[in-house]
Structure formats: C-alpha cells, structure tokens
Amino acid sequence: MIKNIIFDFGDVFINLDKTATVAKLTEKFGAFELTPEMLKVNDDYEMGLMSSEAFVDFYKSVFKNAATDELLEAWNAILLDVPQPRFDFIKSLAEKNEYRLFLLSNTNDIHIQYFINTISQEKFDLFKGCFEKFYLSYEIKLRKPNASIFEYVLKDSQLTPEETLFIDDTAEHIATAKSLGIHTWNLIPGKDDITNLFNQPHPFKQH
Incomplete structure (x- = not known):
C-alpha cells in the first residue's frame, strides 16, 4: 500500500525548457560545446560543492566578455x-x-x-x-x-x-x-x- x-x-x-540555456549562450557568445569540465562544474554546483559566486566566475572564464547578469539570465532560462x-x-x-x-x-x-x-x-x-x-x-x-x-x-x-x-x-x-x-x-x-x-x-x- x-x-x-x-x-x-x-x-x-x-x-522546463532544457535547451534554453545553451541556446541563450549561443545567441550571445556564439556556438560552443559543453565540455566535460563544464558538465562537472554544473554537477558540483547542483551538489552544493561550490558557491554561486565560484560557479558564475567559472563561466566568466569560459565566456570572456560575459556580464554576470547575462550568465544568470541564460542559466535561469530553463525555468x-x-x-x-x-x-x-x-x-x-x-x-x-x-x-x-x-x-x-x-x-x-x-x-x-x-x-x-x-x-x-x-x-x-x-x-x-x-x-x-x-x-x-x-x-x-x-x-x-x-x-x-x-x-x-x-x-x-x-x-x-x-x-x-x-x-x-x-x-x-x-x-x-x-x-x-x-x-x-x-x-x-x-x-x-x-x-x-x-x-x-x-x-x-x-x-
């Protein structure tokens, strides 16, 4: 029972729109591929193994010209x-x-x-x-x-x-x-x- x-x-x-984040980032910064490092960072962040600040900083190192607001908008686009x-x-x-x-x-x-x-x-x-x-x-x-x-x-x-x-x-x-x-x-x-x-x-x- x-x-x-x-x-x-x-x-x-x-x-959810599970493709929205990659689509937003591609639209702003050009085509890219999700690398094993990105996937690991995403998983680590989901498990609370890194701070939001460290997470955003990582993606700023990937997308060199990205502002924090742009990254947050793309990350939240899935919702x-x-x-x-x-x-x-x-x-x-x-x-x-x-x-x-x-x-x-x-x-x-x-x-x-x-x-x-x-x-x-x-x-x-x-x-x-x-x-x-x-x-x-x-x-x-x-x-x-x-x-x-x-x-x-x-x-x-x-x-x-x-x-x-x-x-x-x-x-x-x-x-x-x-x-x-x-x-x-x-x-x-x-x-x-x-x-x-x-x-x-x-x-x-x-x-």
Whole structure:
C-alpha cells in the first residue's frame, strides 16, 4: 500500500525548457560545446560543492566578455512556469493528509532564488508547506540518479520502499529508484501531467 509520495520538481511541477540555456549562450557568445569540465562544474554546483559566486566566475572564464547578469539570465532560462492547476493539486493533496509528501530535486541556489523571486516568497512558502520535507540536491550534497540520494531520503524520513511512490520525468532517475524497490511513475512532459496522478495504473489501484 502506498503511504509516501516523492515528487521531482522540474517538468513535474515547474515546466522546463532544457535547451534554453545553451541556446541563450549561443545567441550571445556564439556556438560552443559543453565540455566535460563544464558538465562537472554544473554537477558540483547542483551538489552544493561550490558557491554561486565560484560557479558564475567559472563561466566568466569560459565566456570572456560575459556580464554576470547575462550568465544568470541564460542559466535561469530553463525555468518556465508552474501552471496553477498543479499548485491547486498539491495543495489539495496536502490538505487531505492521506499520504506523506516529499519533494526531491536536482537543483541549485540560483534556480531556487529565481523561482522564489518569480512566484513570490509567499507562494513559494505555501508550495513548500505542502510537503513534509524538501530534499534539494545542493542542500544535501547528493544528486540523482545516484542511489545514495534515494537511500538518504528513505533513511532520513524512515520510509519503506514498498510503501513509496517516486515520480520523475527522467528515466535514469526512475531506474535507480526501481532498483531500490521503490514504486515509480516516469512522467512524460507534454503527455502526462501530475494533476492526473490518480488516473494512472499505479499501486494505488491495487489496494
């Protein structure tokens, strides 16, 4: 029986344009390729292993003529909107209090601050308050798809895998959760929507 639901954030609640950052940088500074060093810096930043200042400074060394504001605009371009029905859905689910609700996201300080500034601190607090706990990669120094982040969440909140459903748009993250015995829903952006959670053939239907 499902007692706990762990939600991803990007493309589950907030719409993303995953190509927007590279497109913006290319538009401003010309075509470039994401190097292994850039990917490592991005991962390290998501895991809170470097400060926002150090992260921006790194990209200033890559794009020599870039201003901080230009880099931040490009970095935040991936973040779009959270449709109101998704806010309403999680608020209603929290009010019913039938499941323990958690959020587990690979994210970083710049993106979270941008999101708060975009929707307002009050609305962010209401959203965050729908969950028993917010697990953000840059705060807990772990990231998906590594098994360690799932093991951390299970242990920290004393969750049983067989009683837990994990929802994410990334197949690699879903595969790790499955390997640990967690029920999963690989939500496909543009095809599925979190507001249709209880219309899915999930373990909810089995009890």
